[in-house]
Amino acid sequence: MVRDVRWDDVGFVISSRYRVDVLERLDEGPATPTQIASDAKQPVAHVSRALQELRERSIVELLVPEDRTKGRVYGIADDAENLWKVIEGQQMA
Numbered sequence: 001m002v003r004d005v006r007w008d009d010v011g012f013v014i015s016s017r018y019r020v021d022v023l024e025r026l027d028e029g030p031a032t033p034t035q036i037a038s039d040a041k042q043p044v045a046h047v048s049r050a051l052q053e054l055r056e057r058s059i060v061e062l063l064v065p066e067d068r069t070k071g072r073v074y075g076i077a078d079d080a081e082n083l084w085k086v087i088e089g090q091q092m093a
Helices: 007-014 017-026 033-040 044-056 078-089
Strands: 060-062 074-076
Touching: 007 017, 007 078, 017 033, 017 044, 017 060, 017 074, 017 078, 033 044, 044 060, 074 078
Parallel strands: none
Antiparallel strands: 060 074
């Protein structure tokens, strides 16, 4: 599991408390930015920015059509599932 992880992405995630909080919440299951912000007790603007950054690196993915403006649901990308497990398992967060 540790061998398959992209270490550059690990460093990217753990360098931001907001990105860590977003992935920690999405590890529980898909959610909207508002749900993530509420559960993580973080401002929704910071959560939205973190989601955008994580999406640009293909760590999270939008699970609804791109043109949807409300109720945008995000989840951890299939090929990034090990990423959070490594961060959590190595106590990097």
